[in-house]
């Protein structure tokens with residue numbers, strides 16, 4: 001483990017916000033999320049070193065569900081992601097293909113999707129899942145270490161990546177260095193100002209190490225030569241569902257009690273996994289008996305999420321920044 005200072009402003013003054021364990025793999029191991037007193041950046045502190053972090057990414061983490069419904073979901077997600085790059089697709093003469101670098105591209109499905117739209121694509125991926133990519137150039141080191149140093153790309157994308165890296169400032173700097181002037185850096189990160197991130201223990205700890213708000217993103221961009229063009233606080237790409245929002249409200253506001261991790265019931269997925277149950281009606285009944293409030297809570301999500309999006313307090317945000 002290592003203790004660090006603020007990645008954004010360098011301050012060593014920070015205050016704890018909450019503690020929670022690794023919900024996916026090591027439920028007995030707790031970590032603390034702190035907030036910089038000077039700039040408001042959230043980060044895990046202390047945190048696993050880059051070498052130690054490998055333990056928290058077992059092969060199981062990278063397994064994605066196969067099947068037609070997942071394929072439809074991915075297609076919808078990629079179309080939404082591509083929509084943020086539409087200003088570039090429309091602009092200017094197309095005497096050359098626009099160049100895209102996707103950071104954290106996993107098996108390369110998004111770059112491949114963009115290649116079909118006429119982009120010349122490359123990817124960055126440090127996990128082994130990228131080993132099979134042969135149809136476009138792939139960099140297998142950390143983004144700041146790739147052997148591209150000149151303004152080269154029209155767009156750099158990072159979907160749910162920056163919250164995972166040990167040095168986000170290095171990523172912002174590198175994105176600035178490899179983008180052409182007026183190029184776009186488009187990235188999605190969890191929203192530390194949301195109730196899901198800040199109060200409901202929905203972050204993927206300790207794989208998420210940094211927690212951003214609009215203000216801290218703006219400061220990163222100002223320091224590295226970008227202008228923030230657009231923030232989309234919505235659920236079009238990834239969701240951060242407000243698990244157990246109802247239980248939290250009851251405990252905080254009706255019972256006037258604190259809400260800490262032991263008060264969080266298992267999600268239905270965690271319940272199935274921990275008790276090794278198949279999905280189906282019998283399991284759903286068992287879960288309802290275990291946590292009736294969670295069942296009502298689950299039915300409320302669409303309404304709660306819509307309200308959070310309208311209030312710009314949803315759990316994830318996509319930012320579009322222009323290189324100046």
Ligand SMILES: [Zn+2]
Pocket residue numbers: 006007008009010011036037038039040041
């Ligand atoms: Zn700071």
